Amino acid sequence: MTTATGPDLRERAETVLATLAGPGARLREDQWVAVQALVEGRRRALVVQRTGWGKSAVYFVATALLREAGAGPTVIVSPLLALMRNQIDAAERAGIRAATVNSANTGDWERTYTAVDAGEVDVLLVSPERLNNPDFRDRVLPRLTASAGMLVVDEAHCVSDWGHDFRPDYRRLRQLIAELPAGIPVLATTATANDRVVVDVTEQLGLGRHDSGDTLVLRGSLDRESLRLSAVRLATPAQRLGWLAEHLDALPGAGIVYTLTIAAAEEVAEFLRERGHPVASYTGKTDPAERLAAEGDLLANRVKALVATSALGMGFDKPDLGFVVHLGAPASPVAYYQQIGRAGRAVERAEVVLLPGREDRDIWAYFASLAFPPEPLVRQTLAVLGDEPLSTAAIETRVDLSRTRLEMLLKVLDSDGAARRVKGGWVTTGQEWVYDRERHQRIAEAREVEQQAMLDYIGTTECRMQFLRRQLDDPAPERCGRCDTCTTPAWSTDVDAGTAAAAQERITRPGIEVAPRKQWPSGMAELGVPVSGRIPAAELAAPGRVIGRLSDIGWGTRLRELVDGTDPDDAPVPKDVLDACVRVLAGWGWEERPVGVVGVGSRTRPHQLDHLARRIADIGRLPLLGTLAPTGPRPEEHANSAQRLAAVWSAFEPPAFGMPAGPVLLVDDVVDTGWTATVAARLLRHAGATAVLPFALAQKG
Incomplete structure (x- = not known):
């Protein structure tokens, strides 16, 4: 195949860019360097540039030029459906025929593969999960490897477990790259990578040593002159939530409010709606159709904000995003910059506000516990x-x-x-x-360093943009002149007492429904537990209730203090928590009032749980029927459902007390996986209870 070179190639590249970005668009110098390396040199390149710089323009322009020269289709490995949708829209604007293979369009796969074989597809977008699918790996991937004109790895930091969003599916790319025919260019792109991640990405992908000349590494400045960085430190979760409710309208345009947990996102969104703000929540648990609708509402400015977890990050493209607020600090400056980099791409001023909390470190510790197994x-x-x-x-x-x-x-x-x-x-x-x-020890130590750096950012008196750029190995010679340490702070820490009180009432409003387990885990016979399939209706627990989740921004800290096992006195449940129990029970709305209370016996806090069950029985004027007595030593804690069910299957004696016909209230301290309540309910149903209503102080998660 033949390709234009030199000035002719650049002129053609500019023409393609104009169809993509509009008349008058011109390639940045680094964009041209990357395109030339891919098209003329058939090289491997890593491009680290801020969001909105135009990384997609590089691979779409290169694709058009390579296809004109007779090359096969470009294969883009892209991590999110939202990102794929944006990429397909951009490709179509440039006259590039794009198709995608992902978990949401399985019915189209065969038609897509046929179109690829027929040369009717210029760009095939593939989710990284497909690379680990046996059928795709064995039947489709060899054909793509043999015929691809270029491979693009988007959001390449995901391949690095030094990065902030490690995804093991990306590991398969090293083998794919190694099997590419000679002369097939490879482009890896990301918006956030420090030196350590750059080295790791080039090594993990088998691109060659980043400093040897084998790989072209293009890194640009990460500064964005529109961003105004601020940190507002407030003492309590209620003050932070109240501050957000009071200042949301003052933030420019539409934006994103990030939280650290799913529970917080839902809770914050509900409170803001109660205060009259048009917002929606967006998390990994949000229905895909609802997520798509929420993205569309934000893009069209029909909502003031999406209250989101990190599920809204890579791939969301709104150039006029006016603000990003974090209610809780991410665990690293790199992750923080990746999220705030969504703002201010096509506006003169975008506000970036961090509202850190004391509970942030507990959340960081939880996520750190999910690292690579020992x-x-x-x-x-x-x-x-x-x-x-x-x-x-x-x-x-x-x-x-x-x-x-x-x-x-x-x-x-x-x-x-x-x-x-x-x-x-x-x-x-x-x-x-x-x-x-x-390596795993170094990663764990690096995580601790990054967490300390995030704490340092919160309290720094130096320029915030300088601080962040240094963390990303992008040193800034001068202060930005825009952040709250370079200028007079833009935001007051004052919160109206009424708003703070409303926020306090909302986050301390007790009561969350807990869905019962309905299916036994697979393979329990191997663990000596004779159950399988659906749990029979006659053994099911009813939907339960807890005061709150341990991750809640309101009740979380209070409940963690009570149930984390650190209280050596096994003290009775405090009055404020008991009052919350009464509120939850009063608002339960059960179809038939319980006829009695049963406690779950505890090996670690027997007096506390016995006191809780007795007080609930007294307040509700119900008989305390008895306690399910634990058998043997405390079961070990386990990580998955099968192991946990096996551990609690024989953990309690069948009830030795009489069981009147009717519903009973089952009282425990913490719901984790739900298997304790499931096994206890089964015992009580067999003993004659017509329904079992599980109640606990807290739910993990």
Whole structure:
């Protein structure tokens, strides 16, 4: 195939860009350098540029030029459906025919593959999860590898477990790149990567040493002159929520309010709506159709803000986004900059406000606990794999890892060649695998350094933009002159007493419904538990209630103090918590009033739980029927459903007390996976209770 070169190539590239970005658009110098390297040099390149710089223009322009020269389609590995939608829209504007293969369009896959084979697709967008699908990997990927004209890895920091959004599916890309025919250009792009992540990305993707000349690394300034950075430190969650409610209208345009947890996002959105603000919540648990509708509402400025977790990040493209507020600090400056970089791309001024909380560090610690498993659990996982496929659910009965961590581990083992995903589950390859203990220790230590850097950012008196750019190895020679340390602070810390009181009432409003378990985990027979399938209706627990979640911005801290096991006195439940219990029970609205109260016996806080059950019985004028007595030592804590159910299956004696016909209230301290309540309800239903209503102080998560 032949390709224009030099001035002719640049002129053609500018013409393609004009169809993409409008008449008069011109390539930035680094954009041209990247396009030239990919099209003329067939090189491998890593582009680290801020959001809105035009990374997609590089690969779409390069695609058009390569296709004109007879190259095959460009394959873009893209991590989010929202990002894919934006990329397809952009491609179509440039006259580039784009298609996608992801979990949301399975019915279109065969038609898409046929179109690719027929040369009717210029760009194929693939979700990284497809790379680990056995059918796609074995049937489709070899064809794409053989015919691709270019490979693009979007949001390439996801390949690095040094980065802020590690995704093990990206690990498969190293093998894909290694199998590409000679002369196929590869482009990796990201908006946020410090030096450590740049090195790791080039090594993980097999692009060659980043400092050897094998890979072209283009890094630009991460400064965005529109951003006004501020940190507003307030003492309590109610003050922070009240501040947000009072100042939301003063923030320019429409924007994003980030929270650290799903529970907080939903709670904050509900309060803001109660105060008259048009907002919507957006989390990983939001229905896909609702997420798409929420994105559209923000893009069209029909809402003032989306209250979101990090699920709204990569791929959301709103050039006129006017503000980003964080209610709670992310765990690293790199993650923080990735999120605030969504704002201010096409406006002169965008406000970026951080409202940190004392509880942030507890949340960081929780997410850190989900890191790569220790070596014994990895070895145990490898040991249970054989030549016959085992499903993930079956592996759970033999390895005590949560489903999320187990799936992550299996994907890493797959990409490292020690395991393989096949139809029906996972098998071993028999290849030796080395646990890189030193690397994981360095990552853990780096996480601690990043967390301290985030705390330092909150309290810094130096220029905030300088601080963040230094954390991303993008040193700034001068102060920005815009942030709250360079100028007079833009935001007061005053909060109206009435607004703060309303926020306090909202976040301390007790009562959350807890859905019952309805299905037994798979493979329980292997653990000596004779159940399977759906839980029979005659054994089911009813929907339960708790005061709040341990992650709530209101009740979370108070409940953690009470149930985390650190109270050596096993003291009675305090009055404020007991009052909250009464409010929850009074507002329950059950179809039939309970006929009695049953306590769940505790090995760690027996007096506290006994006091709670007695007080609830006294206040409700109900008989205290008895306590489910624990048997043997306290069951070990386990990470997944199968192991946890096995641990509590025989943890209680059948009730030795009489059970009147009717519903009973089952009182416990903490709901975690729900299996304790499920097993207890089964015992009580067998003993004659017509319904079991689980009630606890708190729910984990």
